[in-house]
Amino acid sequence: MNIKEFNRKECKLIKGELIAAVQFGLFGEDKFIEKTPVYPDLNVDYSKNIIVSFSGGRTSSFMAEMLLSYILVNNIDRRKIHFVFANTGKENKETLDFIDRCDKEWGLQVHWIEAFVIHEKNTGTVYKEVNFKTASRNGEPFYHVIKKYGLTNKHYPHCTRELKEVIIRKWAKDKFPDGDYQMAIGMRTDERKRVNFKKGVKEKWVYPLVFDFPTDKKMVKSFWDNYHFNLEIDDYEGNCDLCWKKSLKKRLTIIKDNPDKADWWERMEKEDGEYVFDRDGYSIIELRKMAKEMSKQEILKLEEPGFSCSCFS
Numbered sequence: 001m002n003i004k005e006f007n008r009k010e011c012k013l014i015k016g017e018l019i020a021a022v023q024f025g026l027f028g029e030d031k032f033i034e035k036t037p038v039y040p041d042l043n044v045d046y047s048k049n050i051i052v053s054f055s056g057g058r059t060s061s062f063m064a065e066m067l068l069s070y071i072l073v074n075n076i077d078r079r080k081i082h083f084v085f086a087n088t089g090k091e092n093k094e095t096l097d098f099i100d101r102c103d104k105e106w107g108l109q110v111h112w113i114e115a116f117v118i119h120e121k122n123t124g125t126v127y128k129e130v131n132f133k134t135a136s137r138n139g140e141p142f143y144h145v146i147k148k149y150g151l152t153n154k155h156y157p158h159c160t161r162e163l164k165e166v167i168i169r170k171w172a173k174d175k176f177p178d179g180d181y182q183m184a185i186g187m188r189t190d191e192r193k194r195v196n197f198k199k200g201v202k203e204k205w206v207y208p209l210v211f212d213f214p215t216d217k218k219m220v221k222s223f224w225d226n227y228h229f230n231l232e233i234d235d236y237e238g239n240c241d242l243c244w245k246k247s248l249k250k251r252l253t254i255i256k257d258n259p260d261k262a263d264w265w266e267r268m269e270k271e272d273g274e275y276v277f278d279r280d281g282y283s284i285i286e287l288r289k290m291a292k293e294m295s296k297q298e299i300l301k302l303e304e305p306g307f308s309c310s311c312f313s
Contacts, residue, residue: 041201043211046076049181050206051172053164054085054102054110056095057238058231060186061102062220063209067184068106070213083108084171086115086127088163089136089143090240090264094232100132101229113171115163117144127167139264146268151275153244169203182206190216244277249302251278255291256299262288 044050044067052064064083071081085099103110112135113127125145130136145162146152152159172181181204187194188209195207209215224230231238236250241261246254255262266284269276276283282290291299 042195042197042206044184044206044208045182046071046074046080048080049176050081051168051175051181051183052081052083053168053183053185054083054099054108055186055239056085056091056099056231057186058224058235059188059209059217059220061098061231062215062223063184063186064102064108065106066213066215067208068108082175083110084168085110085112086164086168087112087130087135087141088159088240089114089139089141090242092233092238092241093137095239096132096135096137098231103132105229111171113167115141115145115167117141117148117162119144119148125162125166127171143268146272151268151272151277153275153277154279165203179204184208188216188220189214242277244279247302247304248280248282249299249304251287252291252294252299252302253296255287256294256296259288259291 050067052060052067054060054064067081070076071078083103087096099110102108112130112132114130114136116126116128118124118126141163142159145159149158149162150156168183172183173179175181183203183205185200185205185207186209187207192210195210196205199205200207206212236246237254242251242254242265262284265277266288269284278284278287
């Protein structure tokens, strides 16, 4: 049986589409369901509460469905798994639509949160709860982080810290004051070199798609290519629309195809007046000029360094 022959009705009978697909060998990797833990501290412990860091990308949503399916198939208490999306205000519209669709299709009950920056010294960022309709869409949380901490770039990556890590950690502590939880991070086996073992243990991070259900990019793509809905953007576009961690090739392609996406980032650089976002030292104005002068073919020939634009690494 291959994935195109997969019977969704049959899958529903065991309460978990993705687990069924794996057990039926639709990815050709059914052996990975029973996996001996390699790093016990970084494997999922289903006796604890599991917080799934849901970024809205294809990999994190694949992980969300995998974990929920596993819990349902194995009759583990559904109340032990929680899905959290930390909105920066700079995600693509399609990403927010996709999260909402996954939530409704799978019954995830996603908790939407955003950074709330208090502009006083010695007072940390807190979070506020929002939802699909009220979530910021014009970079508001990101703007306030920049106003307090300065422009973010490879030397000062406080966007990840303040917009993701800090607020999810505070949400987790409020939800589980006894600390009885783990946080599932959506990294795949082909991203294993990004796993921060020391920080992972300290922060209670686990990596299901690396150690519990080893999954690579090809498998994730195979799943979504054959699913009845998908994230309506290309891989290089998500999640923050012009993240400084993206390669030059990706940033120029985005600006070439959608020049308006550079507007907010250019405005932030002008307001700062000193630093730039870009990992290679280019200003947004310079990137616009390069994208305008270069052909699409010339941009696509640029090297793609092995550097992920994802958070939590």
